[in-house]
Amino acid sequence: MQKLPILAALTALALGQPALAQDAPPTRTAVVDHRDLDLSTDKGARALDRRIWRAVVEVCGTAPDYDLEGKNQVRECRRDTRRLAAADAELAIAEAKQGQPIRVTTRAK
DSSP, X not given: OOBOOOOOOXXXXXXXXXXXXXXXXXXXXXXXXXXXXXXXSHHHHHHHHHHHHHHHHHHHOOOOTTOHHHHHHHHHHHHHHHHHHHXXXXXXXXXXXXXXXXEEEEEOO
C-alpha cells in the first residue's frame, strides 16, 4: 500500500484575494501518516478520520473564549479544512494505498 498526500487549503480565507497577494496569510501544514493503517477496513478509516481531525485542530488553532470573531474564524477554518482533507482521505481509502503522508494545510491569520 502507498500513502497519498492530502493538501487541504482553507478556501474561505483565500476567497476574494488575488493569487499573488502579498498580504496573504502563510500556509500551515500538518502531516497525517497512515502507513500503519489498513484503509480497506472500517477501523482503519475511522482511525484516519481521527488523525485528520487532530491535524485540522492543529493547523486551524484556537481562539480565546472572549474573541467571538476569532472563534467563528476557527470554526470556519476547521469546517472547510476538514472538508477538503476528507475528500482526499476518501480517495486514499478508496484506493487503499500507502505512499506519501497526508498533509492537512490551511492559511494562518
